Amino acid sequence: MAQKETIDIEALLVRAYRQYQVDRATPEKILGLVVPMLPSESNYMIVARHLAYGTSIDTSPAGANILGRATDAAAVPEDLFAVHDAVLALDDYFIERARDVCMVWDRETAARADVEIWQQDGEWFARAKRWGAGEPEPPARRLQQVSTSVIVILNARAGIRPTVDDLEIVDQRPIYRGARKEPVGYEPVYLISPEMIAVQRAEYQVWHCALALLAAQISELDTLTVTGPAAPLSPWDEKVIHTPNPLDVQDNRTLGEERPIERN
Structure with missing residues (x-):
């Protein structure tokens, strides 16, 4: 019996969707069938699934087209179809x-x-x-x-992880109170809003949870032993990054004297 290959779930997904494009080698794709969308899906979800699975315009003769797709599918290792089935079965x-x-x-x-x-x-x-x-x-x-399957497929196809930007302060905005002309304090101005970064972190954790579930569900395939995920659960730095602004010197205030707001 041949020895199994041990592979991290993230690397396996990249192999399946980036190298072999297993989502484009399914029987439905080979025969040129269109899988109808569920009527309950929102416009966002329909667009997301189209982006994930791709669309193509067939201008070749039907027989040659099917033969070409079948040839591509034959080159895909059988275990990768099991991976694709597990990805599509993930709950949102x-x-x-x-x-x-x-x-x-x-x-x-x-x-x-x-x-x-x-x-x-x-x-x-x-x-x-x-x-x-x-x-x-x-x-x-x-x-x-x-859509968990969309996040998994898109990132695997691109060979990347979900983007999570740093919480970066680029300036300080003066705070005025009442009729006073002098500011009573300053509040940070962020390059990317904390609200947007919070959503990015949540989507990253959805992706990480999906990988952990997949690794547990398909841990032993015919030719593969799946481990991981090795990717960190929370890779972001909790510290706030300060980008100096030349105007700070003129205003006699420095970012170093400002205490960053603590955020969960």
Whole structure:
């Protein structure tokens, strides 16, 4: 019996989608079939799936086209089709935004926390299932749906990890109070808003959770032993980066004297 290759899940996904393009070598793609979208999908999700799986315009004779696609599919190792099936079976996640902090939900975690997740008019919402006697019904909280399979495929195809920018302060904005002409203090101006970076971090953690689930589900394939993910769970630096601004010297204030705001 041939010895199995040990490979990290991230490297395996890159091999499947970047090297072999397994998502374009499925029977549906070979025969030129169009898989209909679910009617409940939002426009965003439809566009995302088109970006993930790609579209092509067939101008060649049908027989030659099918033969060419079948030849490409024959070159794909069988284990990679199992990987693709597992990726497509991944459940979607949901991001709940709260200013510059995000919470990531999946249906299993929500159920354990007694939180219901539902869709209404193309939008997703969450709300606690129970509340105290005499208390008003808690308000519905809006969620952002994240297609887990799309994130996994897009990053694997490009050979990258989800982007997470640094929290960088580029200037200080004066704060005025009342009729005073002199500022009472300064607040930081960020290159990229903390709210946007919080979403980036949440999407990265969705990607990392998906890799961990895949590694557990397909740990032993016919020719491969899958490990990982070796990628760090939280690769970002919690420190705030300060970019000096020449105007700070003229205003007799330096970024070094400002205390960065602590953020979760």
